[in-house]
Amino acid sequence: MPHLHDPLMIVTDLDGSLLDHHTYSWQPAERWLTLLQQQDIPLVICTSKTAAEVIPLQQQLGFPGAPFIAENGALVQIDNAQGEMVRHHAGKNYVEICDCLRRLQQQYQFRFTGFADFTEKELANITGLPLANVALARMREASEALVWRDTEEQFTLFQQQLEQESLMLVQGGRFWHVMPKGSGKGEALRWLLQNMTTAGGKRFITVGLGDGPNDAPMLDSVDYAVVIKGYSKFPVELTRQDERHVYQTMEYGPTGWSEGLDYFISQE
Structure with missing residues (x-):
C-alpha cells in the first residue's frame, strides 16, 4: 500500500464523490484535504464540469493551479515545462x-x-x-x-x-x-501522466476516486481505485483484474471518499 510520503497523485471525480450528491459539501473530507496540502500531494479534479467551474472550486478546496481534467476528459489543463498553464483539447472545439x-x-x-x-x-x-x-x-x-x-x-x-x-x-x-472520439476520463488521465512527472522525475502513484459509470475509464487507469457508493442506477463496471487494488466504499460522497483514502494510504 502507498504511504503518505510517496509521490502520490489523487485523481477525483466531484459530484457524488468529493462533493456530496445533495448538498455539494466536501466537509467530511476536510481532514484528508488538509493532509494532502501539507504533503504537497496534487489533487487532480477529473469531472464533467467545465474549466470555468473547476478553477474557483480549486481555490475553495485549497489546490489553486493544480492540473485538472474537465468536460468528462475532453479538456486537460497542466503546467508546461516553462510553468505556463496549457489546455489540451482532444479534438473538435x-x-x-x-x-x-x-x-x-x-x-x-x-x-x-x-x-x-x-x-x-x-x-x-x-x-x-x-x-x-x-x-x-x-x-x-x-x-x-x-x-x-x-x-x-x-x-x-x-x-x-x-x-x-x-x-x-x-x-x-x-x-x-x-x-x-477517443477522449474520456481515462484517455485524459493517461495524457496528463505522460506530460507530468514529480519534481524528482519519478512517476506518480495514482489513487483514483469516483462514483459513476463515466468514472470507470479513469478508475481503470489509476494504480489504486476507490469506487464510492453512489446513487446511479447503473453500476461502475471496471475491466481491471487486480481486485486488491480496488476498494468499494460503504459510505457515500465525501465520507466514502475519506474512507477510500484511509483504506489505501498508510499514514504510519
Missing part, C-alpha cells in the same frame, strides 16, 4: 461540435436540446444550480451536453452519425455528453 450537432439535427430531424439551446433559467431548473453557477457550466470549450428527446432507433442513428464526425456520446448523471 465547442463551436465546431455545436455546428455539427445543428447540421445533423436539420438533416435527420433528431429531437434533442443542448446546453447551447437552453436558457439559463431552464438549466437552473434542470440542474438545481444557482444562476451564477449555470453561467459557468455553459462556458464549454470541448464538449456539448444535451437532453435526448427522440426514439431509440433515432438514437442509434445519431450515434452512427456522430461516429462519422469523429465524435462520441458519454452518459452522465443528467445529460448525454457529445465529445471528441
Whole structure:
C-alpha cells in the first residue's frame, strides 16, 4: 500500500464523490484535504464540469493551479515545462461540435436540446444550480451536453452519425455528453501522466476516486481505485483484474471518499 510520503497523485471525480450528491459539501473530507496540502500531494479534479467551474472550486478546496481534467476528459489543463498553464483539447472545439450537432439535427430531424439551446433559467431548473453557477457550466470549450428527446432507433442513428464526425456520446448523471472520439476520463488521465512527472522525475502513484459509470475509464487507469457508493442506477463496471487494488466504499460522497483514502494510504 502507498504511504503518505510517496509521490502520490489523487485523481477525483466531484459530484457524488468529493462533493456530496445533495448538498455539494466536501466537509467530511476536510481532514484528508488538509493532509494532502501539507504533503504537497496534487489533487487532480477529473469531472464533467467545465474549466470555468473547476478553477474557483480549486481555490475553495485549497489546490489553486493544480492540473485538472474537465468536460468528462475532453479538456486537460497542466503546467508546461516553462510553468505556463496549457489546455489540451482532444479534438473538435465547442463551436465546431455545436455546428455539427445543428447540421445533423436539420438533416435527420433528431429531437434533442443542448446546453447551447437552453436558457439559463431552464438549466437552473434542470440542474438545481444557482444562476451564477449555470453561467459557468455553459462556458464549454470541448464538449456539448444535451437532453435526448427522440426514439431509440433515432438514437442509434445519431450515434452512427456522430461516429462519422469523429465524435462520441458519454452518459452522465443528467445529460448525454457529445465529445471528441477517443477522449474520456481515462484517455485524459493517461495524457496528463505522460506530460507530468514529480519534481524528482519519478512517476506518480495514482489513487483514483469516483462514483459513476463515466468514472470507470479513469478508475481503470489509476494504480489504486476507490469506487464510492453512489446513487446511479447503473453500476461502475471496471475491466481491471487486480481486485486488491480496488476498494468499494460503504459510505457515500465525501465520507466514502475519506474512507477510500484511509483504506489505501498508510499514514504510519
